[in-house]
Structure formats: structure tokens, C-alpha cells
Amino acid sequence: MLKDQQVAAVLPAADIARARDFYRDKLGLEPENPDATDNLQYKCGGGSRFLLYETPNAGTAKNTQIGWLVDDLPAAVEELRAKGVVFEEYDFPGLKTENGIATTPDGSMAAWFLDTEGNILNLNTMP
Numbered sequence: 001m002l003k004d005q006q007v008a009a010v011l012p013a014a015d016i017a018r019a020r021d022f023y024r025d026k027l028g029l030e031p032e033n034p035d036a037t038d039n040l041q042y043k044c045g046g047g048s049r050f051l052l053y054e055t056p057n058a059g060t061a062k063n064t065q066i067g068w069l070v071d072d073l074p075a076a077v078e079e080l081r082a083k084g085v086v087f088e089e090y091d092f093p094g095l096k097t098e099n100g101i102a103t104t105p106d107g108s109m110a111a112w113f114l115d116t117e118g119n120i121l122n123l124n125t126m127p
Contacts, residue, residue, distance in 0.1 A: 009050040009066040012058035013117045016040065019052050022116040026083045044068065052117075059118020067122030073109040076123050077101060080113070088112045088120075 013019035020040055023029045031040035031052075039053040050066055070076040077087060077100055087100030090112070095102050101111045107127030112120055 006047050006049075008048065011050060011052050011065055011115075011117070011119050012055045012060075013040075013052045013119075014054070014056060014058040015117070016052065016054045018116045023052070026080065026085050061120065064112065064120045064122045066119070067110075067124055070123050070125055073101060073111060073123055073125040077111050080123075085113050088114070 016038060020031065023031075023040070023042065029042050029044075032043055033039070033041050039051055041049065041051050043049050081087065081100075088097070088111075089100060090097045090102065097111070101109055103109050108124065110122060110124040112122050115121055
């Protein structure tokens with residue numbers, strides 16, 4: 001049953017107004033419910049969606065919480081950098097970024113950044 005259903009992510013935000021500014025100014029996203037004060041609903045490609053909701057628990061997860069598939073990862077990274085997004089650098093066994101981008105042996109590429117709420121966001125591309 002679930003394999004045929006769309007998936008939506010849910011992200012926490014300690015300061016919903018600050019998060020709204022980040023998602024608008026840095027990522028170019030506008031909420032579908034612009035008058036809301038405690039949650040923001042965003043629609044992205046292919047009918048995918050995510051929700052930001054206000055909670056003091058924001059920024060406590062240490063894992064990637066949402067990611068976007070992009071066609072040209074280096075170009076997307078540069079576009080977001082031009083808007084002030086800072087990409088993370090990682091050096092773990094099996095994963096090392098160079099200039100913010102990790103490449104896997106199969107040719108997949110990924111980059112990670114934090115939003116204003118401490119959520120780990122990701123861009124990736126598949127070979």
C-alpha cells in the first residue's frame with residue numbers, strides 16, 4: 001500500500017519566522033499557507049511536500065532530515081552558496097566532501113547544509 005503513496009517530510013523549527021525567511025531568501029521557497037503562524041507547508045517537485053512546525057526540539061537530530069534530487073549538483077551548490085548557504089565538510093570513513101560535495105564510487109554526488117533551525121538538509125544526484 002505505502003509504496004504507491006507520496007512521501008512528505010516534517011521538520012522542526014524553534015523560530016518559525018526565522019525559518020520562513022531562510023526557506024524564502026536562501027532556497028527560494030514560499031509556503032502554501034502564508035498566513036500560518038505555527039507551521040509552514042511547502043510544495044516541491046512531483047507533488048512532494050514538507051512541513052515546518054514550531055517546537056523547541058528543533059536542531060536536535062544529527063542526521064539528514066530532508067533532501068532534494070537535483071540534475072546538476074555542482075551548479076545547485078554554487079547557486080545556493082551565492083545566496084549565502086554554507087555547505088558542510090565531512091571526512092568520515094567512506095564519505096569525504098571536497099568543496100562541500102561528496103562523490104561515491106557509483107557516481108552519486110551529495111552535499112549537506114544546515115537551515116537556521118539546525119536541521120541537516122541535503123542535495124543529491126544519482127548517476
